[in-house]
Amino acid sequence: xxxxxxxxxxxxxxxxxxxxxxxxxxxxxxxxxxxxxxxxxxxxxxxxxxxxxxxxxxxxxxxxxxxxxxxxxxxxxxxxxxxxxxxxxxxxxxxxxxxxxxxxxxxxxxxxxxxxxxxxxxxxxxxxxxxxxxxxxxxxxxxxxxxxxxxxxxxxxxxxxxxxxxxxxxxxxxxxxxxxxxxxxxxxxxxxxxxxxxxxxxxxxxxxxxxxxxxxxxxxxxx
Ligand SMILES: [Zn+2]
Ligand SMILES: [Zn+2]
Numbered sequence: 001x002x003x004x005x006x007x008x009x010x011x012x013x014x015x016x017x018x019x020x021x022x023x024x025x026x027x028x029x030x031x032x033x034x035x036x037x038x039x040x041x042x043x044x045x046x047x048x049x050x051x052x053x054x055x056x057x058x059x060x061x062x063x064x065x066x067x068x069x070x071x072x073x074x075x076x077x078x079x080x081x082x083x084x085x086x087x088x089x090x091x092x093x094x095x096x097x098x099x100x101x102x103x104x105x106x107x108x109x110x111x112x113x114x115x116x117x118x119x120x121x122x123x124x125x126x127x128x129x130x131x132x133x134x135x136x137x138x139x140x141x142x143x144x145x146x147x148x149x150x151x152x153x154x155x156x157x158x159x160x161x162x163x164x165x166x167x168x169x170x171x172x173x174x175x176x177x178x179x180x181x182x183x184x185x186x187x188x189x190x191x192x193x194x195x196x197x198x199x200x201x202x203x204x205x206x207x208x209x210x211x212x213x214x215x216x217x218x219x220x221x222x223x
Pocket of ligand 2 (some may be wrong): 059092185186188189190205206207209210
């Protein structure tokens with residue numbers, strides 16, 4: 001039987017944080033508006049992602065969005081692929097295409113921000129109880145969705161999130177700025193990038209040749 005380690009509330013005593021309970025309303029509104037434009041709609045997840053970004057970066061001593069050149073110090077990990085991921089990308093400036101934002105899909109409303117310069121990281125997870133508190137922070141707003149969207153803009157950090165210092169376990173080749181050598185596949189010849197070689201029976205194989213794919217191959221096309 002595996003033991004389940006409690007994540008929430010367990011372990012060392014919490015360290016008090018010297019930050020205002022919520023970031024300036026104007027900063028939140030500006031980033032939520034930008035994020036809703038990119039994402040395609042305004043939703044509670046956008047606000048959670050924006051608040052998470054502002055808080056996570058503030059805990060590491062950075063403003064949000066990240067300015068240049070400081071943005072090069074940071075890597076973000078989002079733990080769900082939906083609304084929150086777009087909000088974190090827009091608010092922080094971290095990007096999947098630059099290797100500075102990662103998706104590790106755990107299906108959790110969580111994100112980690114890692115400061116490569118100081119080897120320091122913080123993980124935030126959205127608290128479910130914030131949903132029930134939303135109405136109290138948005139009196140006069142009709143509808144649960146709209147209430148949450150408005151409430152999350154002003155709700156204190158401690159009611160929205162749980163935070164913890166963490167060390168990042170990503171393999172070094174996944175950090176931004178790393179470019180592992182291309183390796184030709186011994187099966188089909190395509191160059192394999194990003195250290196994604198599968199070693200099988202003493203061969204360097206791409207994911208397809210190793211039988212590790214997310215699709216089923218049908219007829220090829222002639223272009
Ligand atoms: Zn959304
Ligand atoms: Zn191959």
